[in-house]
């Protein structure tokens with residue numbers, strides 16, 4: 083996975099690939115022996131991939147932990163290892179080197195480490211911290227209280243819904259009653275390797291199940307809340323005409339069951355989500371999914387359909403922090419997620435979970451946004467959507483030949499396109515900080531014969 087992600091990052095941000103990967107590596111604490119008389123010195127070499135230790139216990143370590151005692155006089159010498167400019171800043175100590183212009187350029191900072199704690203050091207040139215130029219200065223012993231607890235055992239191996247797990251198109255030409263079953267489950271799973279989070283889900287995955295009915299059908303919803311839940315949960319289907327979209331009828335305590343039924347009056351691609359207090363939190367924890375109400379006559383046939391839903395995770399720490407992440411309600415209130423993800427976790431739809439197709443296939447992606455808060459600018463790098471069912475509208479004629487489309491929180495779309503050229507196509511939210519730094523990245527792998535008439539490398 084790292085290989086082709088790296089290739090993408092090179093294409094998207096020249097020179098960034100290795101910094102991106104370096105950001106995923108946790109630096110091992112260095113056993114730096116303090117010099118006598120409370121003097122500690124370090125030497126670092128700056129690259130866009132990170133600060134590399136020179137000499138002592140930090141030799142050759144990328145972004146080493148700099149461990150000092152309270153009261154030490156600390157000297158840090160930073161040498162630029164390459165042609166592009168870098169600097170070195172320590173947050174909380176207001177110390178900073180000169181801008182180091184050119185390979186071999188160097189500067190030394192000296193300060194007294196008089197406050198206990200863990201302080202980030204980084205390069206302040208725009209984008210360099212995000213690409214991996216970041217580490218920690220630890221002053222005193224046992225001062226890592228600002229870090230997360232160790233990762234927890236997981237309840238589910240993969241929180242991410244399989245994007246191909248979609249019921250087949252409806253072929254019947256009459257309406258009927260459709261029974262659907264949902265269970266609210268709170269589970270611990272990985273957001274990314276080595277980092278866990280306690281999610282709230284429908285049926286143990288994010289998004290929850292993809293439901294498929296026909297306009298005019300009567301849908302009977304059987305709702306249960308697992309006995310191990312800590313919260314009441316419910317569901318609001320945007321396809322429902324009735325109070326709360328079903329949320330009034332399904333407020334369900336742990337270990338109990340509720341049900342209701344509705345007639346699907348309108349065709350479309352609809353979000354469903356939990357609507358128990360505090361609603362923004364229940365959505366942010368992962369409680370959302372899609373229901374498709376097919377129009378009479380169904381949708382046009384395609385070779386492959388995929389199910390992708392974007393959501394946000396409001397965690398205490400940034401992506402790449404190993405351990406057990408905590409929910410951060412203040413970040414939710416301020417609409418500042420640390421993670422933006424497709425199908426529940428950081429870069430979920432890559433590697434073994436990538437979308438797959440063959441040259442010549444026609445593809446439909448049902449794309450929704452659970453939220454809580456961000457509008458997605460959905461785009462597939464290297465493709466143009468032949469048809470977009472804007473806002474999930476399956477009644478009007480679709481928009482055609484579209485580069486990027488939007489899906490708002492509590493909204494959805496369906497896009498269709500043919501794949502003519504083999505290769506890796508990257509699904510993104512084109513608000514690209516969310517993709518490169520926060521995880522909203524998926525890959526569509528297209529296999530088949532080269533098509534030099536359309537594209538020649």
Ligand code: CU
Nearest residue numbers: 315356358364
């Ligand atoms: Cu809930």
Ligand code: CU
Nearest residue numbers: 318320355492
């Ligand atoms: Cu809603």
